[in-house]
Structure formats: C-alpha cells, structure tokens
Amino acid sequence: MSAVTVRVPAKVNVQLSVGGRRPDGFHDLATVFLAVGLYDHVTATPAEGLRITAAGRDVDRVPLDGTNLAARAAVALAKRYGVEPDVHLHIDKDIPVAGGMAGGSADAAGALVACDALWGLGAPREELLALCADLGSDVPFSLAGGAALGTGRGEILTPLEVGGEFHWVFAVAEGGLSTPDVYRECDRLRRAGGGSDLAADLPAPGADAALVAALREGSAVGLASALSNDLQAASVALRPTLADTLATGLAAGALAALVSGSGPTCAFLAPSAGAATTLAAAFPAAYPALSPAPGATLL
Ligand code: C5P
Numbered sequence: 001m002s003a004v005t006v007r008v009p010a011k012v013n014v015q016l017s018v019g020g021r022r023p024d025g026f027h028d029l030a031t032v033f034l035a036v037g038l039y040d041h042v043t044a045t046p047a048e049g050l051r052i053t054a055a056g057r058d059v060d061r062v063p064l065d066g067t068n069l070a071a072r073a074a075v076a077l078a079k080r081y082g083v084e085p086d087v088h089l090h091i092d093k094d095i096p097v098a099g100g101m102a103g104g105s106a107d108a109a110g111a112l113v114a115c116d117a118l119w120g121l122g123a124p125r126e127e128l129l130a131l132c133a134d135l136g137s138d139v140p141f142s143l144a145g146g147a148a149l150g151t152g153r154g155e156i157l158t159p160l161e162v163g164g165e166f167h168w169v170f171a172v173a174e175g176g177l178s179t180p181d182v183y184r185e186c187d188r189l190r191r192a193g194g195g196s197d198l199a200a201d202l203p204a205p206g207a208d209a210a211l212v213a214a215l216r217e218g219s220a221v222g223l224a225s226a227l228s229n230d231l232q233a234a235s236v237a238l239r240p241t242l243a244d245t246l247a248t249g250l251a252a253g254a255l256a257a258l259v260s261g262s263g264p265t266c267a268f269l270a271p272s273a274g275a276a277t278t279l280a281a282a283f284p285a286a287y288p289a290l291s292p293a294p295g296a297t298l299l
Contacts, residue, residue, distance in 0.1 A: 005043040006114045008106035009035040009145055009293040010095040011138065012168065012260045012267045014215070014223060015208050018230040020199030021187055026137070026153040030205035032160065032212070033138075035145040035293040036168055040095050040103060042070060042110030044118045047088035050074060056093035061176065069104045069135060070111035076131050077112055081121050089114070098176020100235075100261030102138040106296075109142035113296045129157075138261075145295025147215055149207050162292045164218020166269060167276040169254070171245050171286040173264035177235060182262035185234035224255035224269050235263030242266060245283070252282035 011033045019028030040056075052071050054062040062068065066075070070089050078085035089111055095103035109132055116123045123131075132139035137154035147160040187197035196202060214222030236242045236259070245266045246257040253275050254268035270276035276288040 001118055001120070003043055003045045004114045004117045005041055005299045006110040006296050007039050007041050007299055008110040008142055008296045010038040010101040010103065010106060010289070011035050011141060012101065012170075012291070013229060014227055015211050016229040016231055016261065017205035017208075018183075018186060019205045020202035021197050022199045027183060028199055028204055029150060029152070029154045030207050031150040031154055032147065032207065032215070033141040033150055034147050034162075034166070034215075034291045035141070035295060036101075036170070036289040036291040037293040038094055038101070038170065038287060038289045039293075040106045040110060041092040041299075042107055042114050043090045043092070044111070044114035045088045045090070046118065047086055050085045051088045052091070053088070054091040054093060057095070058097035059093060061097040062091065062093060069108040069139075073108040073111040073131070073135055074115050076134065077115050077121070077123070078119075080127070080131065081119070081123070083119055083121070087115055087118060096172045096176070096265050098178065099172060099265040100177065100259065100263045101170070101265055102142055102261065105136050105138040105142045108132070108135045108139050109296045113143070113298060117298055143296045146292045149212075160212060161216045162218065163216050166218075166220055166223065166291045167271070167273055168289050168291060169249070169268040169270055169276050169279045169286050170260065170289060171249065171266045171268070171283045173239065173242070173245070173266070175264070177238060177262055177264045179262040182231050182234050182238065185238055186231055189234055189237065220255060220269060220271060227256050227258050227269065229258045229261075231262050232259040235259045239264050248282055249279060252279045254279055
C-alpha cells in the first residue's frame with residue numbers, strides 16, 4: 001500500500017459534568033460527546049523511521065516530534081504488533097489546536113487507523129479502542145464518532161442515539177488553553193467556594209436524562225436548554241474575553257452558547273443552517289458545522 005488517508009472529526013461536549021479529582025490526578029466525568037463535521041485528515045505513507053509533517057489551521061502550534069499524539073499513537077501500535085514504526089504521517093488540520101475540540105485526539109485516532117491499514121495489521125476495533133484510551137481520555141471517542149456518553153475519565157463509551165442533525169457554529173479563539181490548567185482552575189474555584197475538589201467527597205456525576213432525550217428526538221430547542229459544561233467557569237476565569245464571545249453569539253441568534261470542552265473555542269447551537277451562516281458572520285473566525293459526524297474513516 002502506498003498511501004492511506006483517514007478523516008477524523010472534532011467533538012463538542014454537550015454535557016461535561018466534572019466529579020472530583022481522583023488519586024491518579026484525573027477527574028471522574030459524565031460527559032456527552034457529539035462529533036461535529038469539522039475534520040483533520042491524517043495521511044500515512046511508507047518511510048524509513050517516523051516522520052511527522054503538518055499543514056492547515058494553527059500549523060505553527062503543531063509539534064512535529066515524538067511528542068505529537070499521532071506519533072505516540074503510531075509508536076504504540078507498532079510496539080503492540082512488534083513492527084517498526086516506519087511511517088510518514090502528514091496531518092492536515094482544520095480542527096483548532098488546543099481549542100477544546102479534541103484536535104490532538106483526532107490526529108491520534110487517525111494515525112492508529114491509518115497505520116493499521118498501511119502496515120496491514122488488521123487490528124480488531126477493541127484493540128484500537130484500548131490503544132486510544134491509553135493515549136488520552138478523548139481519543140476513543142475520536143475513533144468512534146457519532147454521539148456517546150463518556151464515563152470514567154471520559155474513555156469508557158456508551159453510544160447514544162441521535163434523531164436529527166444539529167447546526168453548530170464554532171468561534172475560534174486566538175491561542176489555546178491547556179486542559180490540565182483548566183481542570184486545575186476548576187479545582188481551585190471549588191476550594192475557593194468552600195467545597196472539596198476530591199473524588200472521595202463528591203458524588204459521581206451522571207448523564208442528564210433530558211439532554212439524552214433531546215439528542216434522541218433531534219430537538220435543537222431541547223438540547224439548547226440542557227447544554228452544560230462544568231469547566232466553563234474555569235475557562236472563562238482563565239480567558240475572561242470568552243464571556244464576551246458567548247454573549248456575542250447569543251445576541252446574534254444562537255439558541256444556546258457554551259465553551260467547547262476545556263476551551264477556548266466557543267460553541268453555538270443554531271436553529272437552522274441559515275441562522276448558522278448569520279451567526280458565523282458575527283465573529284472574525286467562526287465555522288459552521290453539522291452534527292453528528294462519523295468517527296475516524298478510511299477514505
Ligand atoms: O487524558 P488526557 O491526556 O487528554 O488529559 C489531559 C489532562 O487533562 C490530564 O493530565 C488531566 O490533567 C486532565 N484531565 C482530568 N480529568 C479527565 C480528563 C483529563 O483531570 N477526566
């Protein structure tokens with residue numbers, strides 16, 4: 001095989017309920033992932049050794065060494081199957097870097113699927129999902145796509161039914177936010193409010209039944225009233241201009257607004273395709289996208 005390209009979607013967390021900090025440093029989550037039609041493409045070609053190149057949005061902030069999650073994915077897959085990680089991975093980015101939309105996770109899932117095909121390994125899906133979970137909490141969902149409830153640290157997935165298309169607009173911020181920093185700020189805000197931030201003291205979070213029903217019914221109005229993100233206050237505390245971004249989208253006709261994951265990308269749910277176009281025009285850099293979207297797909 002000479003070249004393999006895999007398309008992988010971004011995600012938005014329509015529910016992100018954060019429990020306490022666990023002894024391993026991660027937080028218990030109940031999160032509802034929704035894949036959105038904004039994609040990175042990962043192309044694998046034969047090479048001697050491992051090489052990463054990138055093009056597209058935010059490309060200057062994509063690491064091109066072994067720390068890139070796509071490189072780590074290729075190495076992990078090669079190790080698991082006892083082959084050499086000989087591959088050139090080219091990443092074409094459309095998902096914002098460090099934007100709260102799982103761009104790095106998408107590249108890792110794409111690299112796994114691309115290398116599996118290039119190297120002719122035929123890895124079972126369960127094996128790929130297990131490798132994904134080792135690489136990061138959001139990586140299994142990048143492989144799966146669609147909609148799913150994520151529990152544990154987000155890596156344990158239960159697929160959810162989606163009864164219709166939703167129109168989103170994503171307002172991209174200048175620069176990224178570090179996910180660990182946002183979780184740390186969330187913990188700090190909890191302690192500053194007089195509460196505990198520890199898993200031992202806090203109830204385990206659960207799925208929001210009204211939100212799951214709205215997804216199943218394909219009801220944008222129902223989904224809009226149920227959107228929630230426990231990391232939002234922390235993201236806004238670290239990047240106060242996000243409050244203005246959220247207000248701008250609401251004034252421009254969004255049914256609802258929230259920070260995507262740990263931010264700083266802001267997500268707006270629009271009532272129609274036309275409304276999404278109008279909404280996107282209210283920002284210097286905003287992109288309409290449909291959901292749900294399929295997971296990692298070999299093109
Ligand atoms: O799993 P991933 O490598 O994407 O996580 C990045 C960081 O985000 C973790 O090191 C941790 O600080 C934080 N995190 C967390 N709880 C989760 C997921 C991520 O605290 N459930």
